Amino acid sequence: MMEDTFTPLQLQVEGASLRFCRYGGQVLSWQPADGQERLFLSDRSLYQSGQAIRGGVPIIFPQFSGRGSLPKHGFARDRAWALLQWDEDSGQAELELRESLETLQIWPFAFRLVLKLQLRPQQLQLQLTVENCDRQPWSFTAALHSYLAVPDLATVHLQGLQGRWGTEQTTGDRWQEMECDRHFPQAIDALYEAPAQPLTLLAPPWSALQICQTGFTETVIWNPGSAGVSQIGDLASGSEQQFLCVEAAVVQSPPRLEPGEIWQGQQVFQVG
Numbered sequence: 001m002m003e004d005t006f007t008p009l010q011l012q013v014e015g016a017s018l019r020f021c022r023y024g025g026q027v028l029s030w031q032p033a034d035g036q037e038r039l040f041l042s043d044r045s046l047y048q049s050g051q052a053i054r055g056g057v058p059i060i061f062p063q064f065s066g067r068g069s070l071p072k073h074g075f076a077r078d079r080a081w082a083l084l085q086w087d088e089d090s091g092q093a094e095l096e097l098r099e100s101l102e103t104l105q106i107w108p109f110a111f112r113l114v115l116k117l118q119l120r121p122q123q124l125q126l127q128l129t130v131e132n133c134d135r136q137p138w139s140f141t142a143a144l145h146s147y148l149a150v151p152d153l154a155t156v157h158l159q160g161l162q163g164r165w166g167t168e169q170t171t172g173d174r175w176q177e178m179e180c181d182r183h184f185p186q187a188i189d190a191l192y193e194a195p196a197q198p199l200t201l202l203a204p205p206w207s208a209l210q211i212c213q214t215g216f217t218e219t220v221i222w223n224p225g226s227a228g229v230s231q232i233g234d235l236a237s238g239s240e241q242q243f244l245c246v247e248a249a250v251v252q253s254p255p256r257l258e259p260g261e262i263w264q265g266q267q268v269f270q271v272g
């Protein structure tokens, strides 16, 4: 069978499994060794060229959200990436995206992105490397837009944001997070300064999930709420209760890369 860029590829390590595809360089599913799916993937996702896949871990580059003149969230999430390495049993894969005639029309710079995936029995590591392959410097914003699955958002707590400054992206309101246990009774689109400690997602009855990031300077927490979901064609009504996006992002101080320079950021999920 001809491999399509949407065809899921798999990694398996001691009972843990991960599925990803070349389209968007996107992780679609992660089950640690306990077998519990930890990533949300919308059953209304359109697997179509030019459309982002709704769920898993979309890669956002070179523009976060609508913060610039490029298409929302840039273009990396709706391009075909190349597979550099895929070792199903050692749990490692590497995907690459480079500039093309199409991307140069949208954003006139030569670049190389490498996404490295490492699956362990209780852990998933995602590392994004951004390289300037051009003869001139450029800046970017980026994110690993992780859709974490939860059994019921109403019972979810997120710990570790206390003391961090947040900005509500829709209104621009800023506040210092006072709660050590954050709940999500309504829509949220918040950009927080990255916590120094790992975040802990408690979503009973599932075991706790620890979330760490390096390189990325912000953490975005997003859930559209029920009114927001009704505006999003590839999310079913009610599905807002099934996920919380916890995104490792670099937004407010866009890294500037000189020719040949690289930037790296990582997000790591650990259960138990």
Ligand SMILES: O=P(O)(O)OC[C@H]1O[C@@H](O)[C@H](O)[C@@H](O)[C@@H]1O
Pocket (backbone or CB within 6 Å): 052, 065, 072, 073, 145, 169, 189, 190, 220, 222, 247
């Ligand atoms: O619907 P999209 O383009 O995938 O974006 C989803 C959300 O992604 C989040 O990262 C943004 O903070 C939100 O503002 C945005 O709505």
